[in-house]
Amino acid sequence: MPRRGEDDPDHPDAPLTANLPNLSGSFRSRWVPWPLRLAGWVVIRWIKGPIPPRDLLFHPLFPSIQERPVRYLERFFPKRRHKIALLLFLYSAWFLAWSLVLLHSSSAGHIEGIGKPNPISCAASFWSPKNGCGLHGNECRPFRASTFAFRCPSNCQTTLLHEPYTVGNQTLHYQPLVIGGPEPESPSAKSSSTPAAYYRADSFICQAAIHDGIITNAQGGCGVVKLKGAAHSYPSVERHGLLSTSFPSTFPKSYSFIHLSASQQMTCPSDPQWTLLAITAVALGLLSLLTTSPAVFFFSTFVILMLHVGFVSDHPNLPSVLDLFSLFLSRMLPAAFIVYVLYLYCARPLLTRLASPKYQISKTILYLPPTFIGALNNYTFALWIPIERLTPQDVQEQPGAKIALAIVVTIIALIVLSQAWYIRLAGLMPRYIKIYFTMGAVLIFLLLLPGLRLRIHHYILAMLFMPGTAIPTRPSVIYQGLLLGLFINGVARWGFASIIETPGALGEQPSGTGGLNGWWGAATPNITNSSVSISLEHVPVMTVIDSPRFNGNGNITFHLWEPDRMAKLGLDGISVLVNDVERWRGYVDEDRKGRFTWRRQGHRGLELRHNVVAEEETPLFLDPSSSQQPLNLKDEDESEDEDGAPEDLFFRFAFMRGAETGLYGGVGVWNRDGNWIPPPPPIA
DSSP states (O other), X not given: XXXXXXXXXXXXXXXXXXXXXOHHHHOSOTTSOHHHHHHHHHHXXXXXXXXXXXXXXXXXXXXXXXXXXXXXXXXXXXXXXXXXXXXXXHXXXXXXXXXXXXXXXXXXXXXXXXXXXXXXXXXXXXXXXXXXXXXXXXXXXXXXXXXEEEEEOSOGGGOOOSSOEEETTEEEOSSOOOBEESOTTSGGGTOSSSOOOEEETTSOHHHHHHHHTSSBTTTBEEEXXXXXXXXXXXXXXXXXXXXXXXXXXXXXXXXXXXXXXXXXXXXXXXXXXXXXXXXXXXHHHHHXXXXXXXXXXXXXXXXXXXXXIIIIISOOSOSSHHHHHHHXXXXXXXXXXXHHHHIIIIIHHHXXXXXXXXXXXXXXXXXXXXXXXXXXXXXXXXXXXXXXXXXXXXXXXXXXXXXXXXXXXXXXXHHHXXXXXXXXXXXXXXXXXXXXXXXXXXXXXXXXXXXXXXXXXXXXXXXXXXXXXXXXXXXXXXXXXXXXXXXXXXHHHHOSOOSEEOTTTTTXXXXXXXXXXXXXXXXXXXXOGGGEEEEEOOOOSSOBTTBOOOTTOEXXXXXXXXXXXXXXXXXXXXXXXXXXXXXXXXXXXXXXXXXXXXXXXXXXXXXXXXXXXXXXXXXXXXXXXXXOOOOOOOOTTSOHHHHHSOOOEEEEEEEEETTEEXXXXXXXXXXXXXXXXXXXXXXX
8 A cells, every 4th residue: 555645746755757747758859868858857847846836935023013113103194195195294304304405515615715615526637538638738728826616525535547547657547546745755745734735637636635634535525726837746645545646747737735724624514425324214214114015115215215326425427416417317217117127027026025014124124224235336345346347358457356256256156046946946947047048148149249348237237136036035135125226326326338338438459459340549659769769969068057958858759650550540640648648639631741859858848838938839849850949938936957957758649530539559758868768569
């Protein structure tokens, strides 16, 4: 007589053959070996999960305590219209307090004798990146005799350069941008009371203010910057947690900070980020405890945190609230549609199972903190994980990125496997295999597209992984809140950046740069020793004391045209940077020789000052056959000896097509002693 359960094919004690159908008739391909058919059926049966599927809804702790907020609400506000009025009051109270603090911070403040400080972003500077200041830097004037009152947000010290940035012959990447500071031997380098620090104009103003001790990283603050014109040396100094970059030559625009008195600093409103965060957290916490509606909880969290990130915690680098509001609306509308779809297929199946009053505190604790952690990504993951962009070049070049990526991938893999196990227990594995097989096929197709790079942004991560959090387990609640926060941060801060981008847009050097199939702008001029001729000034044995002469001054001439290569790439001309400032643009159809000559006479020609004493202008670059002499451009308080001493000069070259300039190549250095160090040869 068989034991109990042996005749039941779904009983765990039943033999294996009882759980298998008649495999001989279930396959049309009879030639498939029996072991493979058996293995296939076992895999399919495992994927389908247990029969019946398990209910994975977790049991709350202390359910009677968790029910109390809703029970009190029912006692004092029993009718539906009362609850709606209370919800509207909560929205209004949050928005009124939040908006008043934000508007007061953006409009208040007055520095006596200076005026109202202007709010600026952490990456604001007086010099536009990517040669945005144009020829001779004219688009970034004035260079001197101008003051500017500013107010910086907090946490600017963590702002990093996401793309390589060249300063002289140094390449900065994944680090702050502060060039200069007080001289190390100066007393001001040890004391922040009266610093005499000069910063190059392309330094981030807020980071330079932290470096100089004007403001703090934790609170931000106000300051007044004064443009000083040219400076001839920028030291590297470590102060207040920032190490500045050195530059041993002249740059036409620099600035220093005016130290404010304590009474003037008192009029500067403090950064309201933490106050606004507290208001937002309290509002969402109360709403989560008092509502059992999945839609009200989910969409309220989305809208409120979108506003908070887009205007407060990680807003785009725009100067005014009106500009932020316009940009916010352009991102909010498509984001709302995507979030609605995510709610229907991901959030509603989860939150509906938690709609009972006995889950109120569990839902609040498990869902909201991870959502805030994801939404405040610039204070959390951006500080913990040294990966700015998930691209092959960034992973290769950013310090610590490989180890961090390995750890992150391992953690994600463990989470995916654990969620897959729960999905199987719930009997949902076949459905999820179809969903993620489709997603994986699309990603592989995009990854294999030639000449493009796959970018996995925050909002894409949320869209990929949130479907796997619809099962009602505690980990799913945590993961879904975190993914919603990452979606909010990615869209509010960066918008809907494309999932695929060109290497040129990412600042990479694509393969085949020298050919017709590559991006022409990644090809750079080939400057060799044969392209350069140097003519130094003769220094007599006996010099006149009143008219000193220096070794290293003279002319350097570059022969730039490469007719065959430029014709193959369809290029029109070449742009030249001297000390990171564009000084010359030459076009093939206008200049057959393609010769660029720079005459070095100390600082002269590098400062771009207008206090000249002659009526006609002398060009900053000279033809060797020209008899023109440069004008005396030195300041009245600058000695002849200081003005005529030669400096290291840094040259970079880029091809042009019309008005568009490609990437600038490596740095060639004309040392102060007259020796020339050529740039590295181009990739192609």
